[in-house]
Amino acid sequence: MKILIVRVSSLGDVVHNMPMAADIRRHFPDARIDWVVEEAYTSLVRLNPHIRNIIPIALRRWRKTLFSAATRAEMAAFRRQLRAEPYDIVFDTQGLMKTSVVMRMARLAPGGRRVGLANATEGSGYEPLSRIFHDQSIKVGRRTHAVMRARLVAADALGYRPDCAADFALGVPEPQRLPWMPAQPYAVFFHGTARAAKQWPQAEWIRLGRSLSERGLPVLLPWGSPAEQQAAQALAAGIPGARVLPALPLMEAVALVQQARLVVGLDTGLTHIAAAYCKPTVEIYCDSPRWKTEGNWSPNIINLGDGGAAPRGDEVLAAAQRLLG
Numbered sequence: 001m002k003i004l005i006v007r008v009s010s011l012g013d014v015v016h017n018m019p020m021a022a023d024i025r026r027h028f029p030d031a032r033i034d035w036v037v038e039e040a041y042t043s044l045v046r047l048n049p050h051i052r053n054i055i056p057i058a059l060r061r062w063r064k065t066l067f068s069a070a071t072r073a074e075m076a077a078f079r080r081q082l083r084a085e086p087y088d089i090v091f092d093t094q095g096l097m098k099t100s101v102v103m104r105m106a107r108l109a110p111g112g113r114r115v116g117l118a119n120a121t122e123g124s125g126y127e128p129l130s131r132i133f134h135d136q137s138i139k140v141g142r143r144t145h146a147v148m149r150a151r152l153v154a155a156d157a158l159g160y161r162p163d164c165a166a167d168f169a170l171g172v173p174e175p176q177r178l179p180w181m182p183a184q185p186y187a188v189f190f191h192g193t194a195r196a197a198k199q200w201p202q203a204e205w206i207r208l209g210r211s212l213s214e215r216g217l218p219v220l221l222p223w224g225s226p227a228e229q230q231a232a233q234a235l236a237a238g239i240p241g242a243r244v245l246p247a248l249p250l251m252e253a254v255a256l257v258q259q260a261r262l263v264v265g266l267d268t269g270l271t272h273i274a275a276a277y278c279k280p281t282v283e284i285y286c287d288s289p290r291w292k293t294e295g296n297w298s299p300n301i302i303n304l305g306d307g308g309a310a311p312r313g314d315e316v317l318a319a320a321q322r323l324l325g
Contacts, residue, residue, distance in 0.1 A: 001028055004090045004106055005035045006099050008057055011269025012293065014041050015276050017033070017093055019166035020150040021050040026167075027160045036102055043251050044184035044273075047171040055081050059098060083107045089157060092116040092130065092148040094192065100130035115157045121149060123289065146293050166297040168276040173255045180245050182261070185209065186218050186278075187320075188256060190265030191235060192228030197287035198266055202234060203314040208264065209239030211317055215324070217261060220245055222253060262320060267293060274303045280323035 001049030003024060007017040014037060024031050032052045037045050039056040042055045047053060057078055065071045082102070094097045095117040103114050118137035120126030121144050121207035131137050151162040191205055209219045219242040221232035231243070236242040248256065257263060257274045265271030266280045272279045283295055285305035295301030302319040304311035 001091070002085065002087045002109065003031055004055075004087045005033065006090065006106075007067050007094055008036060008059060008096075008099060008102070009041070011041060011044075012272040013094070014044065015168065015269065015272045016039075016146040016293065017150045018048055018168045018170065018276065019162075020091075020154045020191055021048060021165040022169045022274075023160070023162050024153055024154055024158065025050045026164075027158065027219075033234075034087075034095065036152075040250065044170075046163065047173065047254070048169050049171060049179070051167055057102065059175050079105060084303045086110075086112065088112050089154060090114045091150075091157070092133075093153055094129050095115045095120070095124070095126040097127050097130055100127075100133040104133040115153065117149075117153060121146075121292075132298065145291065145296070147297075170276055172258060172271075173251050173289045176252065176253060176255060178255065180217055180220075180243070182220070182243075184216075184218070185261035186220050187212050187262040187264065188222065188260045189235070190263065190268055190271045190274075191221065191231060192223055192225065193266045193268055198299070200266060200284050200286055200310060202231070204316070205235050207313050208317055208320065209242055210233065212247035212262070212320065213242070217242065217324070220256065220260075222248055222256065231242065237296060240246045241267065262324060264319045264320060282316055282319045282323065284311060284316060 007014055021033050033050055034053040035045050035051050036055045039058045042054050042056050044049055062071050084103055086107045086157055088109050090103050090106045113135040114133060115136045116134045118139040122142045136160050138156045140149050140152050147166050155162045174232040193199055212219055219239050221230040221235055221242060222234045222245045232244045236244050253270055258277055260279055262280050263274035267288045271283055278298040278300050281301045283303045287307055289307040290303055294303040303314050304319060
């Protein structure tokens with residue numbers, strides 16, 4: 001059976017889709033699974049041994065130069081790759097018009113199906129018109145966790161139940177000599193987020209960092225934008241031994257997570273990668289609802305706060321101490 005998954009973005013959503021592939025292979029060991037994903041995330045999907053082929057798409061980049069000859073040529077090459085072989089099932093677990101159009105472009109084997117979401121979950125960006133491209137639309141509960149949502153779509157279409165813990169099946173990145181990687185155990189703070197409402201107070205990060213520093217655990221501070229870099233520098237100024245990292249490519253960021261002794265982070269993609277690896281992780285929710293993405297598959301993950309109710313500093317410190325033992 002040949003299966004195509006269309007889940008192009010964002011980073012956290014791509015991570016949350018991975019247990020779907022493990023479920024399929026558990027029930028259909030000979031299934032061959034391909035994945036359409038944004039070009040920036042291909043290296044992450046490549047870490048999943050259940051994925052045979054990755055078909056990169058560059059929607060974010062193409063939309064900036066839609067009418068250029070180079071972009072048109074890239075889009076044509078993508079379409080050829082997408083239609084190179086027929087699929088028995090094409091899954092669109094994102095539920096957007098752009099992803100359903102990609103689903104429609106894929107070539108089906110005789111008797112093949114295009115399967116997607118029949119409805120939105122609470123607060124999702126689902127677009128109902130996407131159903132016009134489905135052969136089968138799967139209904140899920142309004143408050144279905146992001147991981148379970150994709151798992152339920154595949155299970156319903158293929159006739160099984162997702163009755164085990166989520167398995168992200170993320171392999172370990174190839175060893176790299178990274179000059180910024182400490183020799184001793186370290187903690188990582190994923191303090192940056194695009195939305196101000198999702199941020200945790202700087203003073204609380206500093207108090208937490210000082211407590212970890214007193215335990216001999218240096219804090220590493222990655223960043224993803226100039227504003228986040230400035231915030232990281234401000235945190236480092238208040239935390240003894242803290243280090244602001246250089247700009248990291250995705251696989252270096254994954255290596256940072258995979259080797260960390262402790263990860264504390266906001267509701268962001270890299271925090272969710274830490275949770276997918278079942279690293280000791282404190283997930284901090286300040287604005288977004290916790291039920292949507294909380295790491296609920298491992299005792300190594302502690303989720304604190306909720307939409308509109310950020311956790312207190314002493315709660316986060318207690319959680320970190322518990323995970324450190």
